[in-house]
Amino acid sequence: MISTLEKEITFRYLKTRKKDGFLNIISIFSFIGISLGVAVLIIVMSVMNGFRTELIxxxxxxxxxxxxxxxxxSINKKELNQKSLEKISKELIFSNSGEAIIISKDYTKGLVLRGYNSLDFSKLDVVKKGNFTGQSxxxxxxxxxxxxxxxxxxxxxVGDTVSIMSPVGIETIIGSLPKQESFVINSIFDSGIADFDSNIAFINLETLESFFSLDKDKRNLEIYLKNPSNISDGKKKIQSIFNNEFVYTWADMNSSLFSALKVERNVMFIILSLIIIVAAFNIISGLTILVKNKTRDIAILKSIGVLNKSIIKIFFLVGLFIGTSATFFGxxxxxxxxxYIENLREFLSNTFDISLFPEEIYFLSTMPSEINPISILIISLCSIFITIIVSIFPAIKASKLDPVKGLKYE
Structure with a gap:
């Protein structure tokens, strides 16, 4: 427990006085440093969480x-009627895919073609929720x-014609030649990720199977879950149903990307935590100078019977108050x-005519931000813990002061 005397002395030492000018400057810089460190950590973690969520x-x-x-x-269609599959899925779509080359005037490019029938194509999120031009x-x-x-x-x-060349050859009297067909562009989609928009196209399922000479009985089954974020549990349940087929998820296809994002987020947390640590060390300097300035006061308190543990509490509370208040302000x-980080980005971009978040690099047109209460809690606890650690040494040093030496020259 903290006594009334300890509280009174603690608040007295926290008040600014003219003769403590340099000490006040150190306390102010400690407060600002910890506040900025906590604020920057929260902002960076929020942006990285938002970026990860938007990307997902x-x-x-x-x-x-x-x-x-x-x-x-082929996939056993009887398995599609299982109740365990119906509980976790919202759409079941058969599809197929292949790689080809698109030819237009003097431009050729490799392309992944995905095949769907018209009804299933209109069910895709990129068609329903994305920027879509044409007839789905x-x-x-x-x-x-x-x-x-x-x-x-x-x-x-929309309405233009392009040529697609298949790697599957057709036999002629002069040998095998790659199959080539013309396609009419009936729609243009915008997934929000330039890599997808430039490398993937959709065509009719039966046309694709004919174009690549694929077996209709070996179509892929695409499962769209009600809760796609809980992908690991969903995969286990589906794997138990289709135990003779190869099952993979969106997380498996992008595992390297999200592993890199996780590592980057953890490294940023460690690096930015150093700001708080450096600022917290200012508290040691401030408390050490405070102990030096209050040598006479400490000696008097000890001479009237104030215990060492009370002296420790007083100086510990001074450091803890600075660190805690700075943490909450941060x-x-x-x-x-x-x-308001997106509003700030727009203001700076428009004012200084600079691009702070290029869409072609980060895939997103706006700067995302997702405030995670758990991240804020962890950052707050780390900041307060560091404050506690750095406040202990000066407090113990104050308690070990000899009152006789403290009053000798007074």
Whole structure:
């Protein structure tokens, strides 16, 4: 417990006085340093969490949550009626894919073609929720839907014609020649990720299977889950149903990307925590100088019977108050900036005519921010813990002061 005397002396030492000018400067810089450290940590963690969430949403919105790929035999359609599958899935779509080369005027490019029938194509999130130009229910024979980025690169629009070359050859009297067909662009999609928009296109499922000479009985099953974020549990349940097929998820396809993001986030947390540590060491300097300045006061307190543990509490509370108040102020600043960081980015971009968040590099057109209460709690506890650690040494040093020596020259 903290006595009334300890509280009174603690608040007295926290008040600014003219003769403690240098000490006050150290205390102010300690407060500012810890506040900025906490605020920057919260802002960076919020932006990285927001970036990860937005990236996941765009990847999940464009790719199947879980894909079941048959090996030698086709997928048993009786398994689709299992109640355990119905509970976790919202859409079951059969598809197929292949790699080809798109040819337009003097431009050629490798391309991944995904095949769907018209009804299933209109169910995709990239069609329902994305920026989509054209008719989603017109994915018929020899029609193609391309990404916005690819349409810019090829200078193509809805109604234009492109040639697609398949790696599958056709036998002629002069030998095997690659199969080539013309397709009419009936729609243009915008997934929000330039890499997808420039490298993937959609065509009719039966046209794709004919174009690549694929077996219709070996189509892939795309499963769209009700809760795609809980992908590991969903994969286990689906794997138990389709135990003779190859099952992979959107997380498996992008594991290296999200592993890199996780490592980067952890490294940023460690590096930015050093700001708080450096600022907290100012508290040691401030308390050490305070102990030096209050030598006479400490000696008097000891001479009237104040215990050593009370002296420790007094100086410990001074450091703890500075660190705790700075932490809460940093939390306020961090949350405030995180909420309005996109408005700040727009203001700086428009004022100074600079691009602070290029879409072609970061895949996103706006700066995302997601405030995570758990992250804020961890940052706060770390900051207060560091404050506690650095406040202990000066407090113990004050308690060990000899009152006789303290009053000798007074």
């Amino acid at each position: 949403n765009k990847i999940v919105g464009f790719n199947a949550h879980v894909t079941v790929k048959p090996y030698d035999t 229910n017109q994915l018929v024979k020899n029609s193609i839907s391309i990404g916005k980025e690819l349409s810019f690169n090829l200078s193509l629009g 939390i306020f600043l961090g949350i405030l900036f995180s909420l």
